[in-house]
Amino acid sequence: MLRRLRDPWPDHRAELTLGAVSLLLAVLVVAMLVFVAVHAWPTFQHNGLSWLGGGGNLETQIANMQTTGQHAPASAYKLSAWPFIYGTLLSTAVAVVLGLAVAVLSSIFIVELAPSRLRRIAIPVIRVLASVPSVIYGLIGVLVLVPFVGNHLITGGEKSSVQNVVELTGAGLLVTVAILTVMITPIMVALICEAFVSVPNSWREGAIALGVNPVRAMLAVTVRAARPAIVAAVVLATARALGEAIMISMVSGSRSFVPKPVDGLIFFFEPLRTLASAIVDYHEGVGAPALSSTLYALALLLLFSAFALSIAGYLIKLPLRRFQVRG
Amino acid sequence: MNALAPSRSQLEQPRHTGRGKRSSPMSWRWGDRLALAFAWIAGVGLCVIAAAIVIYMGVRGIQYLRPNLLASRPAVGTSQSETGGFLDPLLGTALLTLIGIMLAIPLAVASALWVSEYGRPSWVARVVESSIEIVAGTPDIVIALFGLAIFQLHLFAPFSFTASGGGVFGRSFIAAGSMMSLIALPPLFTATRDGLQAVPAHMREAAYALGKTRIATIRRVLLPSVRSNIATGVTLGVSRIIGDTAIVVLLLGESLRLESEGSVPVIGLLRGTGSTLTSYVYDNSPAGEGAAPQKAYAAAFVLLAFVLALNLIVDRIGRSQADATGLTAAGAIV
Numbered sequence: 001m002l003r004r005l006r007d008p009w010p011d012h013r014a015e016l017t018l019g020a021v022s023l024l025l026a027v028l029v030v031a032m033l034v035f036v037a038v039h040a041w042p043t044f045q046h047n048g049l050s051w052l053g054g055g056g057n058l059e060t061q062i063a064n065m066q067t068t069g070q071h072a073p074a075s076a077y078k079l080s081a082w083p084f085i086y087g088t089l090l091s092t093a094v095a096v097v098l099g100l101a102v103a104v105l106s107s108i109f110i111v112e113l114a115p116s117r118l119r120r121i122a123i124p125v126i127r128v129l130a131s132v133p134s135v136i137y138g139l140i141g142v143l144v145l146v147p148f149v150g151n152h153l154i155t156g157g158e159k160s161s162v163q164n165v166v167e168l169t170g171a172g173l174l175v176t177v178a179i180l181t182v183m184i185t186p187i188m189v190a191l192i193c194e195a196f197v198s199v200p201n202s203w204r205e206g207a208i209a210l211g212v213n214p215v216r217a218m219l220a221v222t223v224r225a226a227r228p229a230i231v232a233a234v235v236l237a238t239a240r241a242l243g244e245a246i247m248i249s250m251v252s253g254s255r256s257f258v259p260k261p262v263d264g265l266i267f268f269f270e271p272l273r274t275l276a277s278a279i280v281d282y283h284e285g286v287g288a289p290a291l292s293s294t295l296y297a298l299a300l301l302l303l304f305s306a307f308a309l310s311i312a313g314y315l316i317k318l319p320l321r322r323f324q325v326r327g
Numbered sequence: 328m329n330a331l332a333p334s335r336s337q338l339e340q341p342r343h344t345g346r347g348k349r350s351s352p353m354s355w356r357w358g359d360r361l362a363l364a365f366a367w368i369a370g371v372g373l374c375v376i377a378a379a380i381v382i383y384m385g386v387r388g389i390q391y392l393r394p395n396l397l398a399s400r401p402a403v404g405t406s407q408s409e410t411g412g413f414l415d416p417l418l419g420t421a422l423l424t425l426i427g428i429m430l431a432i433p434l435a436v437a438s439a440l441w442v443s444e445y446g447r448p449s450w451v452a453r454v455v456e457s458s459i460e461i462v463a464g465t466p467d468i469v470i471a472l473f474g475l476a477i478f479q480l481h482l483f484a485p486f487s488f489t490a491s492g493g494g495v496f497g498r499s500f501i502a503a504g505s506m507m508s509l510i511a512l513p514p515l516f517t518a519t520r521d522g523l524q525a526v527p528a529h530m531r532e533a534a535y536a537l538g539k540t541r542i543a544t545i546r547r548v549l550l551p552s553v554r555s556n557i558a559t560g561v562t563l564g565v566s567r568i569i570g571d572t573a574i575v576v577l578l579l580g581e582s583l584r585l586e587s588e589g590s591v592p593v594i595g596l597l598r599g600t601g602s603t604l605t606s607y608v609y610d611n612s613p614a615g616e617g618a619a620p621q622k623a624y625a626a627a628f629v630l631l632a633f634v635l636a637l638n639l640i641v642d643r644i645g646r647s648q649a650d651a652t653g654l655t656a657a658g659a660i661v
Contacts, residue, residue: 280576
């Protein structure tokens with residue numbers, strides 16, 4: 001039998017072996033979905049759709065889960081996850097919108113406006129920004145930006161005005177969104193620059209020949225032609241922002257609070273918690289069944305939003321297909 | 328001379344002044360001038376932020392990194408001089424990266440080969456490519472929870488520590504390493520598949536014309552020619568593994584030192600718990616137990632140095648590939 005393995009393999013056997021290994025990956029993905037859903041089921045069984053709603057103090061609900069331990073009564077599963085969902089939506093949406101604007105403008109700068117020496121420096125520098133680990137972003141955030149915001153941007157009056165509700169330490173929405181934007185912009189810049197470069201030069205030169213200035217020619221011709229790539233970049237960046245757990249857990253203030261825009265300027269300094277950072281913060285409690293089921297439910301929500309995101313990206317690109325650059 | 332024919336002086340090319348005369352921004356509309364200003368600010372601003380991050384980490388690292396930190400083991404202590412260095416986290420990072428990449432390479436290369444060389448029936452190939460895209464888009468915290476769910480099954484009890492009450496701990500180097508291979512898989516798969524698709528068809532056809540089977544051409548012709556693509560993919564995967572914190576925090580047990588589980592030498596280490604540079608930085612920052620920002624800065628400096636070095640290696644490989652083979656990335660002969 002060893003001789004059969006040592007001889008050159010026939011194509012048929014090699015194809016089946018390699019195909020089996022490839023299918024293993026598909027099986028793993030299905031297994032991931034199944035395992036997470038099975039572990040999350042008790043939470044949805046006890047809560048139903050009201051799990052996604054608000055009301056109720058999140059901190060006491062989770063403390064309740066941690067104290068009831070191994071044999072949790074049905075009431076221990078109660079949770080209203082809206083503060084997490086709201087925190088995720090808020091931080092991701094603001095970061096992606098800001099990041100998109102900065103990314104498109106930077107790409108215009110790199111492709112069109114930068115002198116060639118600056119362009120040669122800018123491309124590797126932005127690639128460095130994309131590869132910095134998130135824990136280092138979190139470290140700089142928590143050791144530099146949070147004290148700066150807490151001591152210099154938040155006034156004493158603002159702190160005392162809310163001290164009965166929440167403590168403003170500087171860790172909150174502003175620092176979270178700022179660092180999240182810096183994290184996702186390089187991803188978008190890389191994709192958008194590639195798309196800009198692949199738009200035929202003659203299109204833009206035609207606009208310039210008609211007397212349009214270079215910046216407006218870029219905006220009106222190249223950016224419009226690169227719309228499918230911009231959509232792809234936004235999808236990728238949103239997926240990254242949704243899944244960012246460690247950095248947000250370090251700089252967002254670790255209080256399950258719902259920042260309210262009606263609070264005025266204080267809105268930017270209020271702490272928040274996202275789905276992913278909640279999983280990291282409470283991961284030690286995975287021994288208690290109620291808390292474990294809740295964490296898996298949060299993960300299931302993240303998985304669904306990642307799926308929904310790729311489907312949404314595909315659907316948005318569908319009508320843009322006729323503008324696709326050919327060759 | 329014919330009056331309609333252009334004279335010699337008119338046929339001479341105008342002297343090139345860079346890209347030719349551009350309209351001065353002073354004559355543009357306000358909106359376009361604002362866009363120009365913002366584009367410059369955005370571009371230069373990103374570069375400044377990147378430089379600031381690297382320089383700040385460099386300054387802090389040089390300030391706090393002592394060579395003895397790299398060589399001494401961490402310990403529990405009350406003051407900075409007692410808590411030791413981060414040798415164990417360094418070893419943990421190395422071990423975890425090794426396990427992850429050793430598991431990822433066969434999976435990724437085999438799948439890439441199958442998808443690009445065989446790939447029948449085609450719906451199966453699409454399913455495989457979609458699942459790799461799904462893995463690439465999944466947050467690493469969800470992959471970590473999945474790993475916890477799997478390795479806490481009784482089926483996988485030998486891979487980690489089992490408590491006396493029968494509960495499987497589920498956290499060990501094997502558990503974290505397997506999930507890390509999922510993290511490294513997508514870049515490796517994409518790099519290998521793109522490299523295989525860039526190999527010109529005439530190389531395969533020459534091998535078939537000489538009577539080679541498909542698997543023989545893969546082994547003798549295709550794999551050697553995509554060596555540098557695989558190297559690029561491996562380096563990208565390694566840099567993703569090194570920078571990942573969420574999987575380590577959930578799946579490695581967060582013990583300060585490398586704790587072996589059981590007495591068998593290597594298997595005990597793999598079944599045991601430990602920490603890596605990333606979880607060390609996280610624990611020492613104010614977000615973890617955190618009283619040691621100096622150690623956190625030193626470890627973060629080492630981490631950033633590794634990641635930047637890996638980036639440089641990817642650049643080098645890309646450049647040497649274009650030079651050595653005479654083929655550009657698109658497969659055309661230079």
